[in-house]
Amino acid sequence: METITLGGQLFQYLITGITVGSIYAMVAVGFNIIYNVTEIINFAQGEFVMLGGLMMVFCHAGMGLPLIMAFPLTVILVTLVGMLMDRLAIRPIRQPTVLSLIIATIAVSILLKGAAMFIWGKDPFDLPAFSGRNPIMFFGAVIQPQYFWVIGFLILIVIALTFFFDRTILGKAMSACADNPDAASLVGINVKRMIMLAFALSAAIGAVAGIVVTPISLMEYDRGAMLAVKGFGAAVLGGLGSFPGAVMGGLILGAIESLGAGLISSGYKDAFALIVLLVVLFFKPSGIFGDIEISRIKRF
Amino acid sequence: MNDTGNENVLEVDGVVMAFGGLMALFKPNFKVKKGIIKAIVGPNGAGKTTLFNVITGFFHPTAGTVRFKGQPISGLKAHEIAHRGISRTFQTVELFGNMSVLENIMLGCHTRVRTSFVAAGFCLPGARRKEAQIQERAMKILKFIGLSEKCNDPAGSLPLGEQKILEIGRALASEPELVCLDEPAAGLNETETYVASSLIRAINAKGITVLLVEHNMKVVMNISDEIVVLNYGQKIAEGPPEEIRNNPKVIEAYLGGGV
Amino acid sequence: MLKIGKLPIVILAVFIIIFPWIARLIPAIANYTDIMVFAGIYCLITIGLSLLMGYAGQISVGHAAFYGIGAYVSAILTARFGLNPWGCMFVGILVSAGIALLVGAPSLKLRGHYLAMATLAFGIIIYIVFNQETQWTGGPDGMAGIPGLSIFGFDLDSVEKYFYLVWGFVLAAFIFSVNVVQSGAGRALRAIHSSESAASAMGVNVSKFKVMVFVYSAVLASLAGSLYAHYMNFVNPATFDLFFSIKLLIMLALGGMYTLWGAVIGAGIFTFLSYEWLHYFKEFEVFVYGAILLVVVIFLPQGLAGVPGMIKGWLGRPKSNE
Numbered sequence: 001m002e003t004i005t006l007g008g009q010l011f012q013y014l015i016t017g018i019t020v021g022s023i024y025a026m027v028a029v030g031f032n033i034i035y036n037v038t039e040i041i042n043f044a045q046g047e048f049v050m051l052g053g054l055m056m057v058f059c060h061a062g063m064g065l066p067l068i069m070a071f072p073l074t075v076i077l078v079t080l081v082g083m084l085m086d087r088l089a090i091r092p093i094r095q096p097t098v099l100s101l102i103i104a105t106i107a108v109s110i111l112l113k114g115a116a117m118f119i120w121g122k123d124p125f126d127l128p129a130f131s132g133r134n135p136i137m138f139f140g141a142v143i144q145p146q147y148f149w150v151i152g153f154l155i156l157i158v159i160a161l162t163f164f165f166d167r168t169i170l171g172k173a174m175s176a177c178a179d180n181p182d183a184a185s186l187v188g189i190n191v192k193r194m195i196m197l198a199f200a201l202s203a204a205i206g207a208v209a210g211i212v213v214t215p216i217s218l219m220e221y222d223r224g225a226m227l228a229v230k231g232f233g234a235a236v237l238g239g240l241g242s243f244p245g246a247v248m249g250g251l252i253l254g255a256i257e258s259l260g261a262g263l264i265s266s267g268y269k270d271a272f273a274l275i276v277l278l279v280v281l282f283f284k285p286s287g288i289f290g291d292i293e294i295s296r297i298k299r300f
Numbered sequence: 301m302n303d304t305g306n307e308n309v310l311e312v313d314g315v316v317m318a319f320g321g322l323m324a325l326f327k328p329n330f331k332v333k334k335g336i337i338k339a340i341v342g343p344n345g346a347g348k349t350t351l352f353n354v355i356t357g358f359f360h361p362t363a364g365t366v367r368f369k370g371q372p373i374s375g376l377k378a379h380e381i382a383h384r385g386i387s388r389t390f391q392t393v394e395l396f397g398n399m400s401v402l403e404n405i406m407l408g409c410h411t412r413v414r415t416s417f418v419a420a421g422f423c424l425p426g427a428r429r430k431e432a433q434i435q436e437r438a439m440k441i442l443k444f445i446g447l448s449e450k451c452n453d454p455a456g457s458l459p460l461g462e463q464k465i466l467e468i469g470r471a472l473a474s475e476p477e478l479v480c481l482d483e484p485a486a487g488l489n490e491t492e493t494y495v496a497s498s499l500i501r502a503i504n505a506k507g508i509t510v511l512l513v514e515h516n517m518k519v520v521m522n523i524s525d526e527i528v529v530l531n532y533g534q535k536i537a538e539g540p541p542e543e544i545r546n547n548p549k550v551i552e553a554y555l556g557g558g559v
Numbered sequence: 560m561l562k563i564g565k566l567p568i569v570i571l572a573v574f575i576i577i578f579p580w581i582a583r584l585i586p587a588i589a590n591y592t593d594i595m596v597f598a599g600i601y602c603l604i605t606i607g608l609s610l611l612m613g614y615a616g617q618i619s620v621g622h623a624a625f626y627g628i629g630a631y632v633s634a635i636l637t638a639r640f641g642l643n644p645w646g647c648m649f650v651g652i653l654v655s656a657g658i659a660l661l662v663g664a665p666s667l668k669l670r671g672h673y674l675a676m677a678t679l680a681f682g683i684i685i686y687i688v689f690n691q692e693t694q695w696t697g698g699p700d701g702m703a704g705i706p707g708l709s710i711f712g713f714d715l716d717s718v719e720k721y722f723y724l725v726w727g728f729v730l731a732a733f734i735f736s737v738n739v740v741q742s743g744a745g746r747a748l749r750a751i752h753s754s755e756s757a758a759s760a761m762g763v764n765v766s767k768f769k770v771m772v773f774v775y776s777a778v779l780a781s782l783a784g785s786l787y788a789h790y791m792n793f794v795n796p797a798t799f800d801l802f803f804s805i806k807l808l809i810m811l812a813l814g815g816m817y818t819l820w821g822a823v824i825g826a827g828i829f830t831f832l833s834y835e836w837l838h839y840f841k842e843f844e845v846f847v848y849g850a851i852l853l854v855v856v857i858f859l860p861q862g863l864a865g866v867p868g869m870i871k872g873w874l875g876r877p878k879s880n881e
Contacts, residue, residue, distance in 0.1 A: 041672040092857045098671035099618060103812055103856045106805060111849025118842050225801055232676050267691040274680040281677045282665040356760060382762035394757035396750050407750050411762035413743055417771050420742035421735040474762060
């Protein structure tokens with residue numbers, strides 16, 4: 001039997017941290033998409049992840065669809081939920097103040113949580129790993145193949161989004177809305193539709209995150225809130241609104257959490273990410289990659 | 301200090317204000333004598349409101365000092381400067397829309413009364429008397445500015461001209477020695493402008509020094525005792541209205557940069 | 560616009576005095592006195608939060624933390640050390656005030672979403688501490704053996720006696736808060752809500768006021784927590800989770816966070832909803848709360864307390880254009 005070296009242990013924590021950090025990064029990216037177009041922080045972002053996992057279980061285990069069909073179906077379903085959220089919860093607010101929008105997204109998050117609790121109950125659910133569960137030994141660390149799927153999907157999402165925002169007309173239109181919604185509508189961009197698209201995209205990304213993480217850590221109805229807070233921590237750490245920041249922030253946050261849980265205290269695992277969030281908010285709210293002037297100009 | 305009767309209420313000395321790479325103000329030195337009306341003018345972007353924000357404590361200057369009655373105030377916070385006796389209005393009216401006209405003025409009296417959270421909660425003796433006094437003072441000011449009939453209306457329901465008057469009234473409530481008015485005539489029509497100018501003269505007649513930023517040159521020429529002209533954050537001229545009117549550098553700054 | 564009349568307060572006081580007597584007479588609502596104890600405990604928290612959120616315009620999504628700190632300080636000091644409950648309650652208040660000062664000062668410099676998230680994170684951290692420090696708090700299983708309260712030897716050992724105690728505190732807190740709201744300090748808070756720059760320019764020390772009202776709301780929440788601990792004689796961390804902080808938001812949104820009466824109405828109605836009317840629909844409970852919150856924020860932004868104003872608005876419209 002191999003002796004577990006400290007180096008090996010650290011490496012293990014790092015790998016786990018990067019994997020869970022990829023999930024936080026995906027949540028953070030979702031936050032940024034909506035934030036960039038609307039300056040709203042969507043407290044329900046974590047619920048998209050939760051719904052992704054649970055709906056995948058429903059499509060695969062419940063309806064018997066093979067993984068490869070259940071995946072896109074789940075993403076579509078959760079995307080619809082995201083679009084419904086924009087249509088039924090955000091748009092109807094007549095006088096959008098910061099407080100009312102915060103409360104609205106919180107309301108949707110508990111609504112979705114309540115619906116999930118009603119439909120699926122409180123038990124955690126599992127999904128088969130995409131390529132089996134034979135662990136891979138790598139420099140003294142034990143890596144589940146599913147980890148690579150998680151990191152892989154993060155990379156895929158980052159590439160796809162970069163292409164979308166830089167190369168496609170729709171993506172550029174959304175960026176225009178983010179920069180200056182009044183000017184954007186003056187040149188004919190339908191701002192309302194862009195907002196709905198933002199919610200749709202965020203929901204889709206959240207769903208992907210939920211689907212790929214369930215084989216590793218299972219999924220239950222109330223996982224959403226913690227994911228949302230940590231995802232927000234990742235977004236703020238990297239600078240709210242910045243996509244490379246979200247990815248970096250997520251990975252760093254995941255690593256800190258994993259190392260903290262492994263080396264300091266596993267009971268306080270969740271607290272590490274939260275403490276990082278508080279530290280960032282108190283001392284450098286613009287984050288690592290953020291720009292202080294920009295964060296001051298933003299409406300909220 | 302200086303000869304009595306002509307003390308400088310305000311001194312802007314070597315003030316530099318830089319935002320990252322942008323130099324918004326570069327040593328626009330000037331003094332404001334007690335009891336006069338002094339106007340700061342200049343093309344858009346000259347740094348006038350930035351200067352106001354430095355004087356009233358909303359920005360801390362990168363270098364230099366602002367002195368009020370001889371004492372340096374440039375490191376102080378905005379509310380501390382208000383307590384010293386400087387009051388201001390804002391370029392875009394910043395009234396308290398969630399309160400009535402009267403309550404806005406009453407808030408202006410904040411520096412004149414000790415408003416302790418705990419004492420208020422226990423409704424200690426004298427608290428109610430103080431409230432009545434504040435209300436009386438506020439009503440007097442409302443009468444002075446001509447808005448006493450609308451005292452219970454929500455502040456946001458007033459037309460713009462009256463909102464600007466109300467904001468000036470609120471600035472008076474703290475019994476300041478220096479009042480800084482940021483574009484008091486902006487957006488006003490002829491009548492409203494006339495009312496505003498008369499009010500500013502009436503305030504000055506009470507002995508309050510007035511420093512104002514203004515784009516409306518008619519108003520400036522009419523009521524100011526002295527004018528300071530800024531361009532690109534620097535002072536290019538200073539003096540009484542007749543001098544400024546004929547100053548070639550001023551004319552060039554306005555015509556050259558587009559009026 | 561802001562005159563909170565003395566008459567409704569007197570009516571409330573009378574209602575409080577006769578309620579347990581009425582409840583005892585009508586068997587169908589005999590358990591309502593017990594529910595009203597909880598309503599009163601929640602009122603204490605919502606009154607403070609109303610000042611913080613409705614008047615001063617700040618947000619807290621983490622107030623369960625102060626509720627829990629009050630409860631656990633009382634619990635630990637009385638159950639484990641046998642100290643005088645009233646003294647422990649005071650200690651709990653001091654601890655909560657201290658933590659509120661520590662956390663509030665940096666947090667309240669933040670605006671909007673950032674402040675909401677900071678308070679949310681803070682609330683969860685405290686919740687994790689309750690769960691982890693099993694040696695002190697008993698961990699997830701909770702802590703029993705908390706004594707009841709007594710005043711000068713007079714034991715508050717019945718639901719009715721506790722009802723009077725709790726609602727006595729509520730009345731006192733309400734009157735105190737009304738006094739603040741109608742004073743210069745209350746005006747300063749509302750000014751801060753409307754325009755922090757203008758408030759500063761008029762001499763209001765904005766950060767000091769924000770922190771003060773935050774500490775005040777923490778003190779009330781702590782008091783409520785201590786009262787809860789001595790009533791239930793048992794505490795466990797699940798009571799003080801994120802969802803409770805959200806329930807507080809629901810109470811405020813439902814009742815109307817911009818008036819103190821809204822805080823009382825919201826706490827009252829919500830308590831009856833959760834203890835009585837939704838009792839049989841446990842599976843739907845969370846979903847219903849979400850739905851209520853969403854409907855209220857879209858259609859009733861001023862809460863139920865704002866309904867009279869809304870009706871006046873509708874009635875007034877066809878007659879004149881002001």
